[in-house]
Amino acid sequence: MKNILHLVALCLFTTLAAPALAEHHQSKNTGTAASAHPDATRAGFEMLQAGGSATDAAMAMMLALTVVEPQSSGIGGGGFFLHHDAKQGWMQTIDGREMAPAAAGSTRFLGEDGKPLPFIQAMPSGKSVGVPGNMRLMEMAHKKWGKLPWEKLFEPAIRLAENGYVVSVSQASWLRRLQKIWVDFPEARALYWKDGGPAKSGSIIKNPELGALLRELQADGADAFYTGKTVAAISDVVANAPRSPATITADDFANYRAILRSPVCTSYRVYKICGMGPPSSGATTVLGILGAIERFDMGKLYAEEPERAWHVIGESMRLAYADREKYLADRDFVAVPVDGLIDKDYLASRSQMIALQRARPQMPGMETYPAGNPPGSVARTAAISSEVAGTTHFTAVDAEGNIANMTSTVEGPFGSQLIARGMVLNNELTDFTFAPEKDGAPVANRVEAGKRPLSSMSPTIVYNAEGEPILALGSAGGKRIIMHVTKTLIGVLDYGLSLEEAMALPNIYYGGSGLLIEKGSGLEALQTDISRLGHIVVTSGLPSKLAGAQKTEEGWIGAVDPRSTGQAVSELP
Structure with a gap:
């Protein structure tokens, strides 16, 4: 597998001023690390070699990505973190999603005419910046599951910031x-x-200013991010933004908390699949799609009539995304019927709307599957939110079998385009729905002070029938993240592919112009056949940055998307 580099191949890594990795001992299973950037993967594996936990490795990757992949993620943004405890046998999740400042009101992204601003006007601005969450997330994760000293986790990122890194394609x-x-x-x-x-x-x-900030955080902990000169620098940059300046205060930072939340889990065939709950729409939508296709023999369908397999996936997506747009938002502000959205009977009834022979009629720009009425839901108006195809994902598994699986983001490419102390500040507030009302009713994902915007980040862990974890994965891609993760799960669980092979499957997404299939992929050969089933099929560039790990007979093996520049490193016993 070309994207899996075992320890014997570590010489292929080219990191400036990085120390040599420890000598390989065949009797020791160090673990695996996978991310969308080789320097970040190396940082994570360095922690594993030093005896660190999966959490230590993941946090070192998060910090390194702040330096080398600032267009996608970093400490100026937020994320969702999944952790499987090998000894306890359970999973917990941390919500480190960004938060709207107190000054943010429901009309934040409306123009003078009262209409929603164009996204490109709202994104590069002070108004788009939310209170970052990644450092509080890191603090909580390290306290709960870290083994190495806090200071150790910063070493690779500081080297990269001060000595420099190579710009990727x-x-x-x-x-x-x-x-x-x-x-x-x-x-x-x-x-x-x-x-x-x-x-x-x-x-x-080189980014010496970011290096200096990382050294302060290394010495003084996460409080150094949420107090003092870092807060002052962020507040000043936002207040003096060249486009749409805004207010973000010391109180906004003081009030930020990372939140330990219960995972959202349900069965799929013989497996148990778990993910992140609201404000992520990842788990409920991924599980909604899988619940709708569960009545189909996808393995047989893919082998005999692949166009119908992709048709079923596309129709299931339309169903699940309709529910996503209507019901999902920050659960601390809105009653989200999480249990109802993944209820087996509800999803079975939704699935009956899918005809194997023919797609539901559609028109460009229109969603023709209505949202359903899941158990526990209340009357609400659906409204589509914006989400740019950015973000990153990384996974680590340590020698004991603990799993750290995190999706991290600053939202769009280079977030708000604002820089404070060398770090890119997020534009996460544009993940809120710009129009606060639709048809006279409030929209669930409208902007509100202290609220966390809806996200499609979908870090996922899969357990087998014996309750053992067998897969951990996630992706970048904005609202497409859900589909990148779902098609990969189908590839492994239904088609019997390896994780790497499943990641390489063509990407598919239902957009405003119809059923989008990945340009240049094997799906293009099926375009005519899929069109005959009633779909408006459009070829499109659908890049993804999947990363994850799979448990095999040999041990845990990391894998990355062949479309990305990422790498995975695994050391097997």
Whole structure:
């Protein structure tokens, strides 16, 4: 498997000023680490080699990604963290999602005419910045499951910030695309432009200001992020943003808490699948799609009539996303019928709407499957939210079998485009639905002070019939994350593929123009056959950054999406 690098291949990594990794001992199972960037994977595996836990490895990856993949995630953003405890045999989740400041009201993203702003106008601005959650998440995770000293976890990220890292092809591409917007953002240009233009692939970027911040956090803990000069710097940058300045205060930071939440789990065939509950829509929507296809023999269908297998997946997505848009939001503010949305009888009844022979009629820009009425739901108006295809995911499994599985984000490419103390600040507040009302009724995911915006991040752990964890995965991709994760689960659990093979399956998504299939993939050969089933089929670039790990007879093996520049490292006994 080309994306799985065992310890003997670690010489392929090229990290500036990184120490040599410990010598391989065949009798010791160090574990596995997988992420969307080789430098971050190396940081995680360095912690495992030092005797660290899966949590230590994941937090080192989160910090390293702050430096080397700032277009996607970092300490200026937030995330969701899943942890499986090998000794206790249970899973817990931490909500480190960003929070709207006290100054945020329901009309935050309305223009002077009272209509929702265009997304491109709302994103690069002070108004889009939420209170970051990743450092409080890290603090909680380390206290509960960390083994190494807090200070140790920062070492790889500090090296990368101070000594420099190599700009990837993906990062260079984003820098080119943002060139016109950055005319208004000199701090971003100062960091990521070279010789008067966007840094090219292969360039070396150093970020000493971020290195200094990381050293403060290393010495003084997460409180150094939520008090003092870091808060002052963020507040100042947001208040003086070149576009749509806003207010974010010391009290907003003081009031932020990472929250330990119960996972959302249900069965799928012989498996148990668990994910993150609200404000994530990941678990309920992934499980909703799987619940709708469970009555179909997907393995047989894929082998004999693959176009119908993809048709069923597409129709199931339409059903589940209709419920997502109507019912999902921050559960601390809105009554979300979580149990009802994954209720077996409810999903079976929804599934009956799917005809194997024909797609439900559709028109471009219209969703023709109505939301259902899951048990425990209340009357509510559906409204579509915005979510840019950004984000990152990383997974670690340690020698004891503990699993840390985290999706982290600053939302769009380079978030709000604002830089404070060398870190990119998120634009997570644009994940709220811009229009606070629809048809005279309040929208569940409207902006409210202290609220966490709806997310599609879908970190997932799968257990077999004996209750043993066998898969951990997640992805980037905005609202498409749910589908990237779901098609991978189907590939492993229904088609019998390895995790890496399932990640490589074509991506599919139901967008405003119809059923989107991945351009250049094997699905293009089925486009005519799928169209004959009544779908409006459109080829589209559907990039993804899946990462995860799978338990095999040899042990846990990491895997990454072949579309990404990520890498996985595993050391087997």
